[in-house]
């Protein structure tokens with residue numbers, strides 16, 4: 001496993017999901033083992049000592065690279081607007097640069113595939129070849145011209161890749177349901193290498209950083225899942241082994257990109273074959289690992305309770321009191337107003353990621369910063385309205401697939 005600067009030994013997780021068949025180790029479990037904390041744990045990298053409440057307008061310093069001008073990130077949003085070969089189109093460029101102009105502290109691309117066989121959507125942005133470099137370079141420049149931090153979400157769909165796009169999908173293990181083929185160990189190593197190479201390409205293009213997509217049932221989430229990962233080599237079995245691809249990707253990026261390059265990770269914390277307590281453990285590792293800059297929790301609804309019925313309280317509360325070594329914690333899911341942002345920040349998160357609110361308002365961030373009582377508009381909206389907010393025809397068509405979003 002890669003070098004872990006400043007990371008605590010992982011003895012606590014060894015044997016938990018391992019092959020020994022022994023009892024599960026007891027986990028640190030904030031929502032069950034103590035009162036829910038509303039303050040951030042002490043964090044040596046933070047200049048602000050949290051005597052004051054954190055506001056959306058506050059600058060966010062990361063461990064690496066430039067500070068981010070506020071706490072409102074554009075969530076990664078698949079928009080199906082790229083050309084067939086994965087090069088960026090004018091529609092996608094316009095959509096993203098309008099969000100940078102609209103005040104988002106970080107402007108993140110959609111999930112962008114690192115291997116051709118990892119494509120998950122028609123019209124998906126690609127980062128698997130140098131042919132993507134000119135478009136990526138243009139995009140990074142366009143985003144940064146508005147003082148927004150520019151980032152690419154690195155993705156591989158694995159077993160979820162549609163057959164009509166990729167032929168036979170590849171996955172951690174053979175998968176009868178999707179027809180995906182389990183990868184050899186050499187193929188897993190190549191996958192890791194291609195995530196790293198894509199990050200190097202993004203840095204060359206001028207991006208400030210990347211986010212590793214470990215959420216939503218895509219390939220890195222499949223590796224994490226005991227349901228979809230039934231490997232018996234060093235990439236399967238214990239949680240540490242299932243996490244190994246993410247660990248090696250992060251380490252490779254740290255070795256091959258500049259010290260200023262920013263690395264985030266997005267995870268799902270339940271569903272998609274992910275168990276909540278395993279997600280808590282992964283979050284604990286990441287938040288204590290200063291090779292990472294941030295962890296973005298994709299919750300779909302920040303106010304929800306855990307799906308696993310034995311766990312009570314707010315799902316998000318299982319993560320906010322984990323110790324952090326300067327690694328920032330963010331969340332996404334139905335954060336549609338200035339008040340909702342403040343409540344998530346008050347709860348101990350460092351930033352928020354905005355999805356649907358940013359589709360509806362290219363300047364969602366600017367509006368919240370100008371008026372903390374701002375709320376996103378009601379649904380549904382017309383196609384003409386979405387076009388005025390910078391969505392091209394393929395994206396509008398994609399949004400039609402989301403019930404109740406587009407009128408008519």
Ligand SMILES: Cc1cc2nc3c(=O)[nH]c(=O)nc-3n(C[C@H](O)[C@H](O)[C@H](O)COP(=O)(O)O)c2cc1C
Pocket residue numbers: 075076077078079109110111153213215216266298299300332333334335353354355356357
């Ligand atoms: C149209 C659409 C496309 C999305 N594409 C991605 C994606 O490419 N990568 C990703 O991690 N999440 C994706 N998501 C999830 C969002 O990033 C976000 O986490 C989710 O929409 C919840 O936030 P919201 O309630 O503010 O929309 C997508 C969501 C929507 C609605």
